[in-house]
Amino acid sequence: TQLLEQSPQFLSIQEGENLTVYCNSSSVFSSLQWYRQEPGEGPVLLVTVVTGGEVKKLKRLTFQFGDARKDSSLHITAAQPGDTGLYLCAGAFAKTSYDKVIFGPGTSLSVIP
């Protein structure tokens, strides 16, 4: 069974702090996506990384794909209450269909004003 692990499972920080969450697997992915899910809503795509070592920035969020394409990290600078939510990573084993995508269990982030 292919697994995608995320750490930490829960994170509670003060507004303005920095944080990093991790997504790890023993499998190699063709691409990896990060989603954010707010309570009572569906996940919303933040970014897709494709190339090993790739770094993408989305305002205060920095995403990195590991060189071996087995892991990824999400770093948030100066966290704000609006960053609160469940962060999910999803790894794709094939390029052509989401039936070959697995989701991690998520990191639940709470940013306290």
Next chain:
Amino acid sequence: NAGVTQTPKFRILKIGQSMTLQCAQDMNHNYMYWYRQDPGMGLKLIYYSVGAGITDKGEVPNGYNVSRSTTEDFPLRLELAAPSQTSVYFCASSYSPGPPGAIYNSPLHFGNGTRLTVT
């Protein structure tokens, strides 16, 4: 443009009852998916469809059925509900990845979910 719409938002079923979860999208996406989300377990794919009239099983299809008679609609049927089917169900859609064949060109669009409790 409503995106992906799921109904109902909440439902309580007794063991052995049946129900249909509705999903509709207005983005003309070919691909549609049903996932379930359980605490600490991530999203698991139940069924998916690559176009009207075509459906296929995902990772956890047992106890569920789907149909895809139109591009817009992808209902999920639960027959003989069991407590193990207590979960939050999400419908999603995407464009066909197509050549050059990369899902990163075709992100998933999710609905807001149906919270189902079977008692």
